[in-house]
Amino acid sequence: MIVSDTPSFGRVVQEAMPPLLLLFVWDVVVTIAYFTFAPKLLEIELPMTLFGTAxxxxxxxxxxxxxxxxWEARSLWGLMINASRSLARQAITLIDDDPVKGKAxxxxxxxxxxxxxxxxxCVLRGQDPLPEITPFLKADxxxxxxxxxxIPNALLNTSARHLAHANGLTDSFRRVRIESTFVDxxxxxxxxxxxxxxxxxxHYRFLPQLFTRIFCVLLPIAIVSDLGILTPLGSTLVGLMFIAxxxxxxxxxxxxxxxVHDVPMSAMCKTVEIDLLQTLGESAPPALVPERGVLM
Amino acid sequence: MIVSDTPSFGRVVQEAMPPLLLLFVWDVVVTIAYFTFAPKLLEIELPMTLFGTAxxxxxxxxxxxxxxxxWEARSLWGLMINASRSLARQAITLIDDDPVKGKAxxxxxxxxxxxxxxxxxCVLRGQDPLPEITPFLKADxxxxxxxxxxIPNALLNTSARHLAHANGLTDSFRRVRIESTFVDxxxxxxxxxxxxxxxxxxHYRFLPQLFTRIFCVLLPIAIVSDLGILTPLGSTLVGLMFIAxxxxxxxxxxxxxxxVHDVPMSAMCKTVEIDLLQTLGESAPPALVPERGVLM
Amino acid sequence: MIVSDTPSFGRVVQEAMPPLLLLFVWDVVVTIAYFTFAPKLLEIELPMTLFGTAxxxxxxxxxxxxxxxxWEARSLWGLMINASRSLARQAITLIDDDPVKGKAxxxxxxxxxxxxxxxxxCVLRGQDPLPEITPFLKADxxxxxxxxxxIPNALLNTSARHLAHANGLTDSFRRVRIESTFVDxxxxxxxxxxxxxxxxxxHYRFLPQLFTRIFCVLLPIAIVSDLGILTPLGSTLVGLMFIAxxxxxxxxxxxxxxxVHDVPMSAMCKTVEIDLLQTLGESAPPALVPERGVLM
Amino acid sequence: MIVSDTPSFGRVVQEAMPPLLLLFVWDVVVTIAYFTFAPKLLEIELPMTLFGTAxxxxxxxxxxxxxxxxWEARSLWGLMINASRSLARQAITLIDDDPVKGKAxxxxxxxxxxxxxxxxxCVLRGQDPLPEITPFLKADxxxxxxxxxxIPNALLNTSARHLAHANGLTDSFRRVRIESTFVDxxxxxxxxxxxxxxxxxxHYRFLPQLFTRIFCVLLPIAIVSDLGILTPLGSTLVGLMFIAxxxxxxxxxxxxxxxVHDVPMSAMCKTVEIDLLQTLGESAPPALVPERGVLM
Amino acid sequence: MIVSDTPSFGRVVQEAMPPLLLLFVWDVVVTIAYFTFAPKLLEIELPMTLFGTAxxxxxxxxxxxxxxxxWEARSLWGLMINASRSLARQAITLIDDDPVKGKAxxxxxxxxxxxxxxxxxCVLRGQDPLPEITPFLKADxxxxxxxxxxIPNALLNTSARHLAHANGLTDSFRRVRIESTFVDxxxxxxxxxxxxxxxxxxHYRFLPQLFTRIFCVLLPIAIVSDLGILTPLGSTLVGLMFIAxxxxxxxxxxxxxxxVHDVPMSAMCKTVEIDLLQTLGESAPPALVPERGVLM
Structure with a gap:
């Protein structure tokens, strides 16, 4: 996720440049063709207005x-952070803090x-989760x-199973409350x-792209007789709007x-790690900071 | 559900072709008629613009x-997957794992x-569910x-009834927690x-279709005097936008x-099957894969 | 609710005809007046475009x-169906099935x-509920x-009160779970x-109607100089769009x-009746079927 | 809240008249000025179209x-009605109906x-609540x-405190269920x-008003050269649309x-009063009826 | 948050003035240039209409x-206020009011x-929370x-931990109910x-700004040939609309x-402080009032 307060024009340019350049070249070609062959141009304003509005x-x-x-993806991760904190709080306060078994x-x-x-x-990013989770689990x-x-579901089940066998450290009501957090x-x-x-x-994935491209190709033809030599400028500008x-x-x-437009999952996982370790009273790693305006 | 990353132009063409072809033929007819009879054409720009915008x-x-x-349909299936996993976890951890009765x-x-x-x-697809569920239930x-x-509701009731008779294997609080999952x-x-x-x-089902067709029929008439010989191209393009x-x-x-645009229920049922069998510690079938870009 | 897969043009025509006919007659009158008196017509395109867009x-x-x-009305009835099924399941499984008192x-x-x-x-439809509920309740x-x-609220309270007096057939936790279903x-x-x-x-109820009517009255005047003899056709078509x-x-x-556009409450009540009777193991009436494409 | 089925033209006219009249007078002034001074008018169609669309x-x-x-305000009152009914049901069925203390x-x-x-x-309407609530509470x-x-929050706390001291009339589970209703x-x-x-x-409160007024002032100037003597009619009509x-x-x-456009809180409070008194088995006052089409 | 009932034109002017002034100066420059050099102007209406609409x-x-x-931010603070009141009510009524330990x-x-x-x-505003919370907590x-x-999460955990050690003052059910409020x-x-x-x-943060600026720069060029000497007025007006x-x-x-457009967190914290202190039966500070129409 890009978090920098000022737009990184480098990034904007880098992303928008290839289509924009292509568009500009085409606009110039149309303009030159217009002044060279001076065709009896067609008036395609009506269909272009309709097309553009639609x-x-x-x-x-x-x-x-x-x-x-x-935003829903981000909110779900937010819920995950909340539920993780609540689970930690409940694991500590709803299990009797028996010095031997309870605390462990x-x-x-x-x-x-x-x-x-x-x-x-890792699963959501298509990566192997095992190396990442090794530091937090026992070898077996x-x-x-x-x-x-x-794997995430299996981890949840394991916690629930251990809780079910924690004879005498909790009771049914408290277990059920923790189980409700597992459900969350x-x-x-x-x-x-x-x-x-x-x-x-x-249709939402491919057609908008197709139509935007067609629109950008037709646009200079529609306005060259009005705008003349300024066509590349005007057409590129309007095209940029639609491409954006x-x-x-x-x-x-x-x-x-x-x-780079991703939900910043690494940073959020680190937030959970810090908050949960501090809840345990243990030392926590530093938070993730954005690199060149991007938080992963 | 179509999941392929690149658009299958074959499929797009196959779906959009019949109406598009019809539209193109009509556009050609209008254009030819225009150049043949050279009628004193009416200016129908204002109503067409209003019509098109509306x-x-x-x-x-x-x-x-x-x-x-x-999306709501897909989300409800998502909730079903979550609830199924939670039910499995609860069935295993909130029922005492008594070696004889509990585990069974x-x-x-x-x-x-x-x-x-x-x-x-099966019920949602209008198919007979009995053959599909036979492997998972006892004959009686x-x-x-x-x-x-x-049938689904009856299955839910059966599980609840068995739980009600599981004397000594659970208690009221845990039963109530499982019942809340049944409610979900x-x-x-x-x-x-x-x-x-x-x-x-x-009106949402039939009128948009009717109006789109009327619009496509009128469009070439509205623009033929401006676009001339290019009318079929321009009209088909704008028409395609509305048809899409x-x-x-x-x-x-x-x-x-x-x-093919369906919510992929077969794949999601298989996901539940895999996750629940693995929760039981039993071997699971492979996940469903898309066939020619379509996940059923 | 209209559920037929194909549009019943009879119904569409029957509903849309009166305003449409009126509109058409007016369009013809305007056209005739135009050709008869050949007035120096005013150009009202700009306000009509603005008016139409707004x-x-x-x-x-x-x-x-x-x-x-x-859709919210329909969803609330959906929740009612779900809660009714859950209540039935809970009434059977969370009350001890003591052969005498519990089952009763x-x-x-x-x-x-x-x-x-x-x-x-009945209450939502403004009808007297008593005749409809007599078969399911005791005379007193x-x-x-x-x-x-x-009356519905009173029925809910009665069930809750009976449950409160069911000494020994349930316990506080299970009663509270059933009470939560009453809350739903x-x-x-x-x-x-x-x-x-x-x-x-x-303003949402009356003004759109008023403005649509004014728009339809003005429309032929705005386009008659462009469309000439075709005005009734064009104006009626665009008018139909807005009327629809x-x-x-x-x-x-x-x-x-x-x-006929109602949420199909009779059918949904019958669904509840069938599902709940089958949950009790009793014989159920057939489901309601649409009559001439309409489900009540 | 206005609930009458037919629009009260009296009310509509009364509300819309002052701005409309002002608008009409201005439209007439512009038209007269146009015909008197016959200025070489400016073509302001483009900015007006843009302005109007935006x-x-x-x-x-x-x-x-x-x-x-x-709608959210109305829904929250709906939730309040529901929660009040549920609280009444729970107060009667989850507290033991001990003839002396319980019922009281x-x-x-x-x-x-x-x-x-x-x-x-009363609090939401900025009125003093004490006179209104005196009939339902003890003097002290x-x-x-x-x-x-x-005050509302204090009343809630009082009920919760009394419940906490109701030794032997309820138990922790049932108290917790009632507490959850307090949370609702x-x-x-x-x-x-x-x-x-x-x-x-x-910006949402003041700018729309400002812009609508500016728009209405400019509108007749924009259309007077097209509409001529009909300008006041056309301009007032379009202006009415935006003012509405x-x-x-x-x-x-x-x-x-x-x-009069308020959420009808008095009527809803009366509904709660009726339903809750009838739940207690006591006589209830009549419901509030609309006065001249308005329910308070 | 600005809460004054009448718009503070001072504030509006102060905020909108710099861009507006810049815009006006540019409009004047374009107009003067137009009348000075009388260029053969290009007709850029079509792209400007498309651009403006998009x-x-x-x-x-x-x-x-x-x-x-x-609104979501405000609603979340609303939930926080509600949950704080509920927590206070629960802390008082679900913990036995044992005169020594319970009340403390x-x-x-x-x-x-x-x-x-x-x-x-303080955390949300990037300020140090410690000075603000000192009056309410013990030194250690x-x-x-x-x-x-x-820090907020740590405070929540502390309350939960103290509750877990409150032997004999509450029971598992009531603790679980309070824990659910912690989850909220x-x-x-x-x-x-x-x-x-x-x-x-x-793209939502930077591009709209960029496009609005470009639009405002081009607007006077597009309309100067129509509006002539009135261009600065018309262009500034439409520009103001988009800038707003x-x-x-x-x-x-x-x-x-x-x-000043912030969610008024200081005022809401004060509301919580007042309500919670009064729930304890202690004296409360006065509510925060808006300063010059702004509530912080």
Whole structure:
């Protein structure tokens, strides 16, 4: 996620330049052709106005849908952070702090929750979670996880199972309260998988791109007789507007896709790690900082 | 659901071709008629602009509603997956793992939940659920289900009834927690039935289609005097834009209708099957993969 | 609710005909007047475009609000169906199935819930609920209900009171779980009453109609000099578009108003009746089927 | 809230007349000036079209936000009605109906809830709640409330405190269920205070008004050369459209502001009073009816 | 937050003046240049109409998103107020009011919750929370907090831990109910951190500004041949409209950014302080009042 307060024109230019340059070259070609061959130009204002209005509407709706997906993805991670903190608090206060078994069980559940968020992040990014979670789990637990298809879910189940065997350290009511937090965690995970696995419908993914390109190709033809030599400037400007609207949707539509526009999962996992370790009263690593304006 | 990363132009063409071809032929006819009879053409720009703007707005709103239905359908299935995982976790950890009765009851409830999602999928697709759920249930339970009108609901009730008779294996608090998960499952099922049984209001279903067709018929007449010989190209292009906007709504408005634009229920049921079997510690079948870019 | 897959043109025509005919006659009058008196016509394109665009936007927002009301009404009935099923399941499994008292209490609560949904339907439709609920309740309970202003709420309270006196058949935790289901039911009922008793704000109800009519009256005057003899056709077509957009909002804005566009409450009550009777293991009536494409 | 089925043209005229009249007079002045001085008029169509489109969009978005506020306010009152009914049911069924202490405590909690909704209504309307709640509370409780800044919240706390001291009449589980209903009530109250205390952002409150006025002033100048003597008619009509759109937002943006467009809090408080008294088995006052089409 | 009922034209002018003045000067320059050099002007109406329409749509969508963020931020603070009141009520009524230990624990939890909201406010505003919370906590607790990265979360954990050690003053059910309120508080806090740490996507932040500026630069060139000497007036007016739409989004997009458009966190913290102290039966400070129309 890009968090810098000032726009990095370098980045903007880098992203928008290739299509813009192409567009500009085409605009120049059309203008030169117009002045060279001086064709009896067709008036295509009506269809272009209709086309442009309809396209603006379609891009607007799509940007809205894409933004909603991105914001829902971020909100689900927010819920995950909240639920992780609540789980840690509950693991410590709803399990009797028996000096031997109680404290060990609480600590183990809290560390496993740190492992859980790292595992989930890796799964959503298509990476192998095992190396990332090794520091937080016992060796035999890591071993058991090999071959498991849904590692985060398995971690959750393990915590629940250990809790079920914690005879005398808690009671049914408190276990049920912790189980409800597991349900919150499972729901947040399921929501993220839903966004990850369900792309925008096909027509929303490809047609806006197609129509924007066609629009940009036709635009200089439509305005060259009015704008004359200034056509490349005017056409590129309006084209940039539509390309930018297209770009917004493209950047946001897949919020777990490992781009700079991504939801910053590494930073959020680190936040969970810090908060949970401090809840245990242990020393915590520093928070992640943006690199060149980008928080991963 | 179409999941391929690149647009399958074959599919796009296949779907959009018939109306597009028809539109193109009509555009050619209008153009030829114009150059043949050279009628004193009427200027219908104002009504066409108004008509087009209003139509774009109507299609935009309808696409939005249809997308919301589709996304809600997908989200409800997401909730079903989450609730299924939570139910499995709870069946294992909130029922005492008494080696004889406890483990058997847990396993039975988890398997019945797998049967449940398969049954729900079949009901939503208008198929007979019994063959699909046979592998997960005992023979006498299958028999009892014959004649039942709402099989998924009956399965839920059966699990709840067995739990009620599990004397000594659980207590009221834990039973109530599992019952709350049954409520989540029932709510997700009810939401899907609502979407399945309540089509978009009549006017949203038929009028956009009617108006788009009328618009496409009138469009070449409106622009032929301006565009001349290029009319078929321009008219087809703008028409395609509106037809595509219409198509998006049509594809998404019935998310349980057995088309390639469907919510991928078979794949999601398989996900539940895998996750729940692995939670039981049993071997799981492979996940469903897309066939030619389509996940069913 | 209209559920037929193909549009019943009969119905569409029947509904849209009167305004359309009126519109057409007026368009013809304007056209004849134009050719008869050949007035030096005014150019009212700019205000008509502005007027039309603003009107389209207003109708679009209103349709959206009306659709949201209709869908919320439908969703609340969906929640009612879900909660009814959950209540039945809980009445059977969270009350001990003591052969004498327990089974009788469970059955009584389930039957009263069937009565409840029928009573709620009647109240929302402004009908007397007593005849409809008599088959499901004891005679003395019916008698007690006479004079009660909020019969559904009274039924809910009765079930809760009986449960409170079911000494030894349940415990506090299970009673509290059932009470939470009562809360869900009360919330769904309250939501429906809210929609029933709170019409769209006055300006949303009357002004769109007024403006659409004015627009349709002015439209032929605006285009007759361009379209000439084709004015009635063009004007009627564009007018139909706006009238249809108006109609959509009018049909959906009062979802409990006993029209064919209504939420199908009779069918949903029958669904509850069937599911709850089958949950009790008793024989169930057939489901309601659409009559001439309309489900009541 | 205006609930009459037919528009009261009297009211509409009364509200819209002053600005409309002003507008009409200005339109006439512009028209007369045009025909008197016959100035070489400027063509301001382009900026007016842009201005009008942008203004329509801004008004549309604002109307949407204002309507959402109004509907949320109404929904929160709906939740309050539901929670009040649930609290009454719980006070009667979750407290043992011990003939001496139990029944008295239940009745007292129910009556205090009636006082609560009346107090909340008065606070939201900026009125003194004490006179309204006196009939439902004991004299000494009224006395204690003097000087309390948040009277509804204090009433809630009193009920909770009495419940905490009801030794032997209830148990922890049932108390916790009633406490959860208190939480629902507190959440609804907090939501209403939020809407009351947080007006729409400044720019949404003042700029639409300013721009609509400027637009109405410029409109006749823009169209007088086209419409000639009909300018006052055309300009007033289009102006009315924009003024109406502005009015909708203004009416709805403050749903607790003691106008005829208000959420009908008096009627809803009476509904709570009736339902809760009937739940107690006591006689209830009649419901509030609309006066001249307005329900307060 | 600006709460004055009448627009402070001083403030409006102060904010809008610099860009407006710049715009006006540019408009004058263009007009003078037009009359001086009388260039053969280009007709750039089509691209300007397209550009303006698309820009209006983009600004509309962005304003909507920014308003949604602002309203969500306000709603989360509303939830925090509600949860704080509920926590206070629960701390007093769900902990036995044992004269020695019980009352002290209740009071300590309520005071710590006051400290919590003040701490959260400071963190969101980037200020040091320790000085603000000192009055409500014991000296040794303040000391422990030094070095903690997430102070509000630590306060919550402390309350939960004290509750866990309150042997005999409460029971598991009541503790679990209070823990659920802690979860509500943690969720509200997490939601605020999400809004604080996740700015609008880059393209939404910078591009609308860029495009609005370009639009305002081009506008007078587009209309000077039509409007002549009135160009500065017309262009500034339309420009103001777009600049205002841009400003709305800019003001609302960061609701925790210490500007006058902020969510009024100081006032809301004071509300919590008053309500909670009065719940304890202690004397409360006066509420915060707006200073020159602004509530902080």
């Amino acid at each position: 396209l603006a509407l379609v891009l607007g709706f799509r940007d809205n849908s894409a933004y909603a997906r991105w 069980l609480s600590r183990e559940i809290v560390l496993r929750q740190i492992a859980y968020v790292h595992a989930l992040r 637990e890591i071993e058991e996880l090999t071959g498991t298809k849904n 965690i499972a729901n947040a995970q399921g929501g993220m998988e839903r966004i990850k696995r369900t792309p925008l419908p096909m 609207a297209l770009q917004i949707g493209d950047d946001l539509k897949d919020p777990f896709s490992n781009t | 139509l774009a707005l109507v299609l935009g709103f309808r696409d939005n509603s249809a997308y919301a239905r589709w 009851l847990s396993r039975e409830i988890v398997l019945r939940q797998i049967a449940y999602v398969h049954a729900l999928r 339970e299958i028999e009892e289900l014959t004649g039942t009108k709402n 499952i029932a709510n997700a099922q009810g939401g899907m039935e609502r979407i399945k049984r309540t089509p978009l209001p009549m 906007a219409l198509q998006i709504g049509d594809d998404l408005k019935d998310p349980f209708s057995n088309t | 009107l389209a936007l207003v109708l679009g927002f209103r349709d959206n609000s009306a659709y949201a009301r209709w 209490l469970s059955r009584e609560i389930v039957l009263r819930q069937i009565a409840y949904v029928h009573a709620l339907r 309970e019916i008698e007690e209900l006479t004079g009660t202003k909020n 039911i009360a919330n769904a009922q309250g939501g429906m009453e809210r929609i029933k008793r709170t019409p769209l704000p006055m 957009a108006l109609q959509i909002g009018d049909d959906l804005k009062d979802p409990f108003s006993n029209t | 203004l329509a969009l801004v008004l549309g978005f604002r109307d949407n936000s204002a309507y959402a506020r109004w 405590l239940s009745r007292e909690i129910v009556l205090r809830q009636i006082a609560y909704v009346h107090a909340l209504r 409780e009224i006395e204690e409330l003097t000087g309390t800044k948040n 009530i507190a959440n609804a109250q907090g939501g209403m205070e939020r809407i009351k205390r947080t007006p729409l952002p400044m 759109a502005l009015q909708i937002g203004d009416d709805l943006k403050d749903p607790f502001s003691n106008t | 820009l209006a749509l983009v600004l509309g969508f962005r304003d909507n998103s920014a308003y949604a963020r602002w 624990l209740s009071r300590e939890i309520v005071l710590r919750q006051i400290a919590y909201v003040h701490a959260l406010r 607790e303040i000391e422990e907090l030094t070095g903690t990265k997430n 508080i943690a969720n509200a806090q997490g939601g605020m951190e999400r809004i604080k740490r996740t700015p609008l996507p880059m 739409a841009l400003q709305i989004g800019d003001d609302l997009k960061d609701p925790f950014s210490n500007t």
